[in-house]
Amino acid sequence: MSRIARVLAMTVVAAAVVAAGLALPASDARAELRTAQHPGAGCIAYPPYRNDVAIPYQFLLFGIDQQAFCHIRIDDEMPADDIHVVFVYGSNVEVRLCLHREGDWVRCGSMRSIGSARSMTWVGPPYDLPSTPSGAFLSVRFVGGLSLVDEYDVLWSIPE
Amino acid sequence: MIRRSLPALLALALGACAQQGQGPDPSVMQLVEQRQAADLDARAAGQHYTDRLQRMFDAESRDTQWADRFETDLRRAAEGVLSPGTLAAVDCRATRCMVEFAPDAAADRQQAQDRQQAQGTRMSLPASAGLLAWLSAAQPCGFYAPAPSATDAPRPVRAWILCEDDRQPARAAP
Numbered sequence: 001m002s003r004i005a006r007v008l009a010m011t012v013v014a015a016a017v018v019a020a021g022l023a024l025p026a027s028d029a030r031a032e033l034r035t036a037q038h039p040g041a042g043c044i045a046y047p048p049y050r051n052d053v054a055i056p057y058q059f060l061l062f063g064i065d066q067q068a069f070c071h072i073r074i075d076d077e078m079p080a081d082d083i084h085v086v087f088v089y090g091s092n093v094e095v096r097l098c099l100h101r102e103g104d105w106v107r108c109g110s111m112r113s114i115g116s117a118r119s120m121t122w123v124g125p126p127y128d129l130p131s132t133p134s135g136a137f138l139s140v141r142f143v144g145g146l147s148l149v150d151e152y153d154v155l156w157s158i159p160e
Numbered sequence: 161m162i163r164r165s166l167p168a169l170l171a172l173a174l175g176a177c178a179q180q181g182q183g184p185d186p187s188v189m190q191l192v193e194q195r196q197a198a199d200l201d202a203r204a205a206g207q208h209y210t211d212r213l214q215r216m217f218d219a220e221s222r223d224t225q226w227a228d229r230f231e232t233d234l235r236r237a238a239e240g241v242l243s244p245g246t247l248a249a250v251d252c253r254a255t256r257c258m259v260e261f262a263p264d265a266a267a268d269r270q271q272a273q274d275r276q277q278a279q280g281t282r283m284s285l286p287a288s289a290g291l292l293a294w295l296s297a298a299q300p301c302g303f304y305a306p307a308p309s310a311t312d313a314p315r316p317v318r319a320w321i322l323c324e325d326d327r328q329p330a331r332a333a334p
Binding site: 046047066067094096098100101102103104105106107108109110111126130131132139141 | 199201202203205206208209210290292293296297300301302303304305306307308322323
């Protein structure tokens with residue numbers, strides 16, 4: 001990502017943080033913030049083998065029925081256990097953030113909704129994990145007619 | 161770092177061995193051992209975690225009004241989605257529920273159709289994947305469950321619904 005794009009992304013996320021009334025924990029006062037944007041079209045519809053559940057189009061995901069799972073790119077610089085919040089842009093969806101350790105466990109947070117108007121919600125990571133997570137994803141449920149996942153932006157708070 | 165780099169390191173080490181006819185690089189083997197130890201630690205931590213959830217659940221007294229409603233809504237959410245008998249047990253207290261899925265029967269109806277459709281591609285999903293999807297869609301609270309396995313579970317699958325933050329009613333089936 002170019003420097004300009006990065007600054008823009010951070011600005012958008014900072015605005016979203018303010019809009020959502022979120023604050024970083026005091027212990028994260030010296031933390032470094034990092035962001036990554038993911039297009040909705042990268043989400044995987046569930047159940048698979050069906051073409052009437054969701055339609056990815058360009059960068060968008062149109063949801064029709066059932067669910068989708070939207071994975072978050074994890075790497076050494078942006079690990080799953082340092083995810084602070086995920087902003088989800090769309091409409092007619094319910095969404096929750098899940099952390100997992102492959103082959104061992106899945107721990108999901110509570111659900112938040114976006115109504116029919118195209119807007120944003122945020123989901124935080126679940127608390128009290130069994131061990132260090134290796135990955136993260138959003139679990140999205142389509143509700144009320146045609147749903148949409150525009151984009152989801154992940155904000156990491158990396159302790160310095 | 162170790163977890164994600166391991167497949168590449170293994171491939172590198174094995175490739176190097178095949179070329180040179182030597183054993184794997186000791187440093188790579190050390191990483192493999194570290195990975196295996198980390199996996200064992202994680203498994204033990206998972207067991208401790210479920211034991212702790214069970215203890216917390218046992219210690220929690222039942223809020224009859226909330227628990228009755230949540231249990232009813234969960235069972236209703238299972239109707240027409242999960243195969244009969246899949247939801248073997250539902251037990252709620254004041255902020256937590258324990259849900260147990262029967263072994264083998266733990267497949268949802270949609271998944272049964274999916275399996276048939278997928279026969280042509282010789283692919284099928286393990287039942288546990290469907291259970292996780294149902295758990296995510298059926299109720300609004302956070303939850304903990306074992307990760308889906310590649311094969312159907314030989315034992316009942318137990319999951320925990322954790323509503324400490326938001327005691328909302330479960331969603332009834334439409």
